[in-house]
Amino acid sequence: MQESEAGQLVHCADCDDEIVSGRERSYEYSEEGEICFDCSIRRGGVYDEPHDRWAVAPAVRDLLEREWAGEPVVARHHIPGA
Ligand SMILES: [Zn+2]
Numbered sequence: 037m038q039e040s041e042a043g044q045l046v047h048c049a050d051c052d053d054e055i056v057s058g059r060e061r062s063y064e065y066s067e068e069g070e071i072c073f074d075c076s077i078r079r080g081g082v083y084d085e086p087h088d089r090w091a092v093a094p095a096v097r098d099l100l101e102r103e104w105a106g107e108p109v110v111a112r113h114h115i116p117g118a
Contacts (some may be wrong), residue, residue, distance in 0.1 A: 048072040049099050050079075065096040069103050 043056040050071045055062045061083060063076040071079070071094065081094030 046070050048075055049096075049103075050075040063090060063094050063096070065094075065100060066103060069096070069099055071096065071099065 076094040079094035082092035084091035
């Protein structure tokens with residue numbers, strides 16, 4: 037039995053495909069969030085092959101907002117009796 041040392045299996049936040057983090061090209065937009073290469077390209081990302089980095093970051097605002105929405109947010113207004 038062999039366990040891969042590098043490579044953590046994550047799911048693309050967009051299409052739910054499996055990504056082997058650290059091995060496959062993907063775009064990490066937050067600590068938890070990551071999207072696969074295909075989705076990154078579809079979202080306008082441009083990968084800089086020679087430098088092994090994203091030259092143009094994919095547009096992930098909606099995914100970030102979704103992530104923020106999933107976080108426990110401290111209510112700004114107390115609603116009495118609600
Ligand atoms: Zn994807």
